[in-house]
Amino acid sequence: MNLCDYDSIRALLGRHGFHFSKSMGQNFLIDPQVPYDIAAASRAGRTCGVLEIGPGIGPLTAELAQRAGKVVSVELDRSLLPVLAETMASYPNVEIVPGDVMKLDLNALATEKFQGLTPIVCANLPYNITTPVLEKLVETPCFQSITVLIQREVARRLCAAQGSSEGGSFSLFLQYYMETELLFEVPREKFLPAPKVTSAVIRCVRREKPAVSVGNEAFFFRCMRGAFLLRRKTLVNSLSSALAEYSKEDIQAAVTECGLSLSVRGEQLTLEDFSRLSSCLLARKS
Template sequence: MADLTISEVSKKYEFRFKKGLGQNFLIDDSVLDDVVDGAEVNEDDFVIEIGPGFGTLTRALLRRAKRVCAIELDDKLLPILEDELKEFDNFELIHNDALKIDFDELIGDEKSVKLVANLPYYLTTPIIVKLLTGGYNFKSLTIMIQKEVAQRIDSEPNCKAYGAFSILVQYYCDTKILRLVPPTAFLPEPKVESMVIRLDRLKEPKVKVNDEALFFSIVRKSFNMRRKILWNSVKDIGIPKEELLKCFEKANIDPKRRGETLSLAEFALLSDEIGFIK
């Protein structure tokens, strides 16, 4: 769907873009192709899309997928989507907030489930956390998000972007940045660049930990104040100083290191040693 077509559709339905809902609609066909190709959508896939806008990406997905379910919060877009996509019998539209959706109920007994979406920027972190920690049966999430967030997700230890969110996503998924998307690919144009990133859900978490809640608690503590050394970040974990020092020693981790230097595996080792004492 070209720029003119988007403009024509907005005029036809007298639609006004809502900045508060992060409405920046994709108008670049090359990006559309890269998103759908990158997601490897095929006729066996049940695809969930969040924030379909005028249905530009939805249309491309419908031509390849077994079924597409689009979740849209803005009630002004519902009649537009229903009208523009009425030719497709494999299309389902849900009017709801994606953060309130029961994805288990939505997915049902579908075997090959992929999420493909141009996510509103404000929704990026909460929806990724919901989808990954909820244990839903997704094969992959191929999403267009703000460039800095994609870089944070895909970053490695000792990088400025590396943090608790990087570890959370990489605990559950393999990550791959597919392409950069300039502001000119959208209408209206956002003020920032975007990236398309694919998160392939692992059958088992990347590292095995005895206590996930403790593991993620230690990760969060380690990044709350990035300049703090690990010892100062976790010394209030609830075990005696001597025992905590032994945990660092057994995990072969210097307590004077900073959180951003630890790998996923090292956080798992430290977490298990502390958990054994607790």
């Protein structure tokens, strides 16, 4: 069965009485080249166990199954389970796990399902859960790489150069742990139903150690998030709102000590800048 053929998809969904759910962000691929390219980009091989999130009817799942040692696909929509039972019947190395990925213990899942395999992630993510899912995946250290199809604008932000206006606190959070790369775009007409925006594929590879050395990781991230709290304001004003235990004068002094202008905005800082700044601020409380 061609899982990207429009007529085949319609017939398949009709047999199972399936209806698309807007709330779940369901958009199925209708160009076989796209799932092929995504699976290839993941670099999945026989020594890999691949976690997929939201398999839909399984076009990417099938491509991954032909490459990986095992594929575990988490599907929230139970009405898709009989569809997947049909489309994945010929792939013994595919397991469908019903459930909400945000409620699952992914480390435990990977430990149970991928024994002897290197856990990676490859998925066509629903747009409405991109950030929380990526955050959870990054915070599950067993996953060595994450290859996902997401909204193009989000992809550009996540892969933006540090210190550029395109980035944000989550971009820096991601790049602290992972090396990110924007690979290719996917036009809206490659989906059924067609989304309103263009998509893109990014690949994130876990660093052997974080991008910068920090003394207090929790405070480092607090400073980073605080710097973007009032994005149109200066770094000093934004941190003054975020770090109530510091006076504005202390923050100004720390910013100056780091060699930064008092007029600088949070978006202009790199991970190295935030590392120095958080250390300077902590030193003022020691």
